[in-house]
Amino acid sequence: MQKGEMNCYERVAATLNHEEPDIVPWTGLTGIVTARSAGIPADQYAKDGEKMAKSQMTFHEKYLIDGMWVFSDVGYHAEGFGSRVKFVGDVEVTPYIEKYAVEDPAQYEKLQPYDPEKQSRVPVVLKALDIIKSKYGDTVAYGPFVASPMTTATHVRKLDNVMMDVIQYPDLLHKALSLYTDQWIENCKALIGHGSNIIWHAVTRGTGEVLDLGQYLEFGWPYEERLEKAIKRLYPDVFIVEHCCGRNPHLDVEVKHTAEGFNYWDRCPARSGITGEIASIKYFKERWGEQKTVAAGLDQTRSLLIGDPEDVMGEARDAILNGAKGGGFMLAAGCEYAVMTKEENLKAISRATHKWKYPINM
Amino acid sequence: MIGRRILRPKGGCCLSSLPVEQIYKKLSDAVIKGDSVGAKKWTDTGIKSGAQPLDLVLNGLVIGMRQLGDRYTKRLVGLPQLMLAANTFYSAMEIIKPYLKKTGETTGHKVVIGTVQFDVHDVGKNLVKTMFEASGYEVYDLGNDVPVTKFIEKAKEVNADIIAASTLMTATMPQMEALVKAAKEAGIREKTVIMMGGAPISSAFVQHVGADGSAEDCVEAVKVADQLLEKKKAGA
Numbered sequence: 001m002q003k004g005e006m007n008c009y010e011r012v013a014a015t016l017n018h019e020e021p022d023i024v025p026w027t028g029l030t031g032i033v034t035a036r037s038a039g040i041p042a043d044q045y046a047k048d049g050e051k052m053a054k055s056q057m058t059f060h061e062k063y064l065i066d067g068m069w070v071f072s073d074v075g076y077h078a079e080g081f082g083s084r085v086k087f088v089g090d091v092e093v094t095p096y097i098e099k100y101a102v103e104d105p106a107q108y109e110k111l112q113p114y115d116p117e118k119q120s121r122v123p124v125v126l127k128a129l130d131i132i133k134s135k136y137g138d139t140v141a142y143g144p145f146v147a148s149p150m151t152t153a154t155h156v157r158k159l160d161n162v163m164m165d166v167i168q169y170p171d172l173l174h175k176a177l178s179l180y181t182d183q184w185i186e187n188c189k190a191l192i193g194h195g196s197n198i199i200w201h202a203v204t205r206g207t208g209e210v211l212d213l214g215q216y217l218e219f220g221w222p223y224e225e226r227l228e229k230a231i232k233r234l235y236p237d238v239f240i241v242e243h244c245c246g247r248n249p250h251l252d253v254e255v256k257h258t259a260e261g262f263n264y265w266d267r268c269p270a271r272s273g274i275t276g277e278i279a280s281i282k283y284f285k286e287r288w289g290e291q292k293t294v295a296a297g298l299d300q301t302r303s304l305l306i307g308d309p310e311d312v313m314g315e316a317r318d319a320i321l322n323g324a325k326g327g328g329f330m331l332a333a334g335c336e337y338a339v340m341t342k343e344e345n346l347k348a349i350s351r352a353t354h355k356w357k358y359p360i361n362m
Numbered sequence: 363m364i365g366r367r368i369l370r371p372k373g374g375c376c377l378s379s380l381p382v383e384q385i386y387k388k389l390s391d392a393v394i395k396g397d398s399v400g401a402k403k404w405t406d407t408g409i410k411s412g413a414q415p416l417d418l419v420l421n422g423l424v425i426g427m428r429q430l431g432d433r434y435t436k437r438l439v440g441l442p443q444l445m446l447a448a449n450t451f452y453s454a455m456e457i458i459k460p461y462l463k464k465t466g467e468t469t470g471h472k473v474v475i476g477t478v479q480f481d482v483h484d485v486g487k488n489l490v491k492t493m494f495e496a497s498g499y500e501v502y503d504l505g506n507d508v509p510v511t512k513f514i515e516k517a518k519e520v521n522a523d524i525i526a527a528s529t530l531m532t533a534t535m536p537q538m539e540a541l542v543k544a545a546k547e548a549g550i551r552e553k554t555v556i557m558m559g560g561a562p563i564s565s566a567f568v569q570h571v572g573a574d575g576s577a578e579d580c581v582e583a584v585k586v587a588d589q590l591l592e593k594k595k596a597g598a
Contacts, residue, residue: 093480094533160485166442212440301562306570338532
């Protein structure tokens with residue numbers, strides 16, 4: 001199957017600039033699923049930049065994804081602060097944090113910045129980016145998973161402890177969030193220096209199931225904005241697309257961030273954390289479509305996982321119908337593509353974007 | 363509702379200067395505010411006043427958890443308040459538990475709960491556990507990163523009515539399917555309700571893997587459990 005007239009990067013860039021590309025680009029959080037496509041064990045993928053690059057490129061070429069998320073696991077950056085990640089061999093399991101750097105609030109004071117070129121597993125991603133860049137240049141949109149400062153907080157200290165810190169140790173938490181923000185600015189300098197032309201900013205705690213609006217506005221939003229503003233100030237040409245997990249994203253305030261795009265799980269169905277209204281793609285486009293590109297439409301837990309290609313095509317058609325006209329839309333799952341997502345379903349995504357291409361006349 | 367004691371305040375005065383209904387109210391308010399000191403104080407007062415331990419739980423602490431749980435469901439509060447309330451609930455329960463054992467008061471069914479192998483996210487699981495305990499279920503918490511075999515062994519050992527498994531990640535969803543398969547192989551599938559929870563779990567997925575049910579959140583989880591047990595009993 002051949003792509004259209006634009007290359008993948010041009011397609012993503014046009015969409016983020018609110019212009020109609022040739023076909024709807026597709027993207028989304030691709031981690032260990034890419035390792036599977038290359039037959040590489042998950043633990044090796046997460047520890048070896050060459051294998052990570054090979055996996056990502058194999059996935060890109062096999063399924064024609066336009067926007068590549070060069071990602072392994074949420075602990076890759078938190079290792080720099082002292083969290084310990086467990087790698088499981090033999091089975092396709094995403095590495096996970098087995099020990100957190102901060103177990104006692106007093107340990108917040110001991111946290112130190114780290115060198116992303118040398119410490120943590122950020123260097124693994126840097127190596128992967130180098131290889132991807134040398135092969136594709138800027139013909140593909142690719143970038144790392146950048147955890148928001150509040151998301152990072154829950155990779156450095158266990159989520160339930162951080163939730164208690166919100167109430168019991170807010171000052172210590174604020175101090176740590178400031179450190180995480182500065183660290184991510186440094187990380188982004190390295191990641192962009194090694195080729196990233198897009199930043200996937202994961203604001204996974206900006207949802208009503210985790211923080212209420214007041215807490216999010218105090219502990220989440222300001223640090224996220226500081227990070228995004230810093231990236232844009234240093235690298236105005238690098239795009240930022242935010243990703244929010246959860247069923248109740250605080251959309252009304254998240255869309256006020258600097259990022260050009262927003263990815264969320266519209267199919268759960270997401271409800272606004274503020275108004276409670278179902279936040280479909282149509283809802284999003286009507287309210288914020290002129291200022292923000294939306295990346296959504298596919299359900300990583302239903303159609304992709306347990307459905308068949310016809311289900312995926314149907315879901316994609318519906319999403320394109322509601323979101324694609326005028327640009328500002330990417331087809332994407334609302335969270336990470338599960339490692340056991342059916343191959344034929346992944347192929348159906350690209351098939352859908354070619355079948356219902358611009359101009360959208362459905 | 364299965365195994366649930368009908369809530370009926372004893373009424374009248376007790377040894378404290380406050381009527382027992384007001385002690386219940388103080389307890390529920392303490393849970394809602396996350397005030398562990400107050401919860402322990404009013405639990406002590408209630409017990410010394412001769413209130414029934416189980417009534418202090420059901421008419422005080424549980425009411426507080428439910429009210430806050432409802433606010434959480436409506437997204438009027440976040441996880442921090444809900445977790446603080448859960449901690450408050452447990453701090454008072456530590457005082458009440460020995461009295462419950464003495465009086466032999468139990469209300470519920472047995473639940474084996476845990477987060478599946480290769481996943482260490484347990485906040486949701488812990489909240490579900492709290493709501494189960496608050497609703498009178500006997501809960502066996504296996505923690506997180508729990509292999510399927512451990513779920514099955516424990517369920518057989520305690521003759522569990524429910525196995526409740528949680529995962530936050532799509533990557534560990536296959537463990538859910540393995541759990542149902544293992545329950546069938548162990549010969550306990552027919553008699554055991556299998557519930558699944560966590561952000562990526564949908565009713566379609568539950569049906570796909572052959573489990574019994576799932577819930578949107580910890581408050582709904584207990585309601586679903588009650589319904590599934592009722593259904594199981596009716597079908598038996």
